[in-house]
Each structure stands twice: as structure tokens, then as C-alpha cells.
Amino acid sequence: DSGVTQTPKHLITATGQRVTLRCSPRSGDLSVYWYQQSLDQGLQFLIQYYNGEERAKGNILERFSAQQFPDLHSELNLSSLELGDSALYFCASSRSSATNYGYTFGSGTRLTVV
């Protein structure tokens, strides 16, 4: 157990729908990062939050949004889902806002859009 908790583990939904993925970082970690892992794209950085504020943005679609709450858990919202959004979504956390020592990943949420 890495200490980073992601729920749900699996999600199956239809095109056009909206889903919310949840992440609880390791105790003491202030930064949360979201990554998308698809078969043909590898791991792609989406977005980072640090202590409730957005810190960095990667290849995140406008249909996707995220936030980090005062208790430091984070949610990734995916809307108007398309078949191509099917992927593993990973959350990672780190103590600081920088990645000097890498970060710890959760086990991921497998999203299947049908």
C-alpha cells in the first residue's frame, strides 16, 4: 500500500456522461498530481495541485477539471466522456510542490467508456 488512495478502482460509464475520480494523498503530502495512462500514449501529466491551489497544467482537456479540497484530497472531474477517454487515471502525491524526489502513485482508477 503506497499510502495514496484512489477510488473507485473501476468505473464503466457511457459516452456523454460525467464522472468524478477521487484521490487521498499520503499523510503529510501537500501536492497531488493527476496522470492519464492509455495504451498508446503512456503516462501523461494532466494537472497538479499544491495545498489547494493549481500549480501546473499539462495535457488536460477542457472537458476535464480538478480541484483539491482543504483536507487535501483531490477530485478529477471528467465530463462529456468519449470512447478515447478510456484509460487508467493515476493520482500521485508528494510533500512539496516540486518533484525533487519523485512522488508516490496510487493504484489508479480504470475508466471504461462504452
Next chain:
Amino acid sequence: GESVGLHLPTLSVQEGDNSIINCAYSNSASDYFIWYKQESGKGPQFIIDIRSNMDKRQGQRVTVLLNKTVKHLSLQIAATQPGDSAVYFCAENIKKDFNKFYFGSGTKLNVKP
């Protein structure tokens, strides 16, 4: 478990042999590198890291070599065990993009008993 990287290059080794997994990184400005291991159904797990001011770093049974001239990184696993079977990713971090890592496409290591 989850199927990750069905189209990844695969390295098959015999249990007890040494494994070498290679990675070509893209940005000459990258100054920090990590090797991650991803087992089926799990998230990437940190194995070893190296900074650009080093050529080599050793851990327990693992060694990372960095060749900045050709932008190449390798992970050597000594006495490979069945539990080493996984997908291995290298990740690079650029100082100016200190928040994010850029991941390689990964190599699947298959250890034969």
C-alpha cells in the same frame, strides 16, 4: 489485473540472469531521472533515481547509468527474480518544469523461472 502496455517492447530473461532495460530521453535540459516499476493492477513504484551531475547510481540489486552525451538511461537489475516481472518506465524532469515528469513508453520485463 490491469493490462498496461500491450504494445510495449518486451525483454525476456531467465531467472538469475542480469537484466538491462534502456531508455532514450528526449530533452537535453532534463536534469533528474527516475526509474519506475509498474506491476499489473498497481501504480508506478519508485525504484531508483539519478541527477544529471552523476553518471551512475547503485541501489539494492539495481544500477542506473546515465549517458548525457547520447541522452540515454539504463536500468540494470542483478540476479533477476520472478518478482521483477513488470513494466519499467524511465521518467525525466526538467528543472524549469519542476512539477511534472515526462514518462517514456515503458519496457515489459518477463522473467522466466
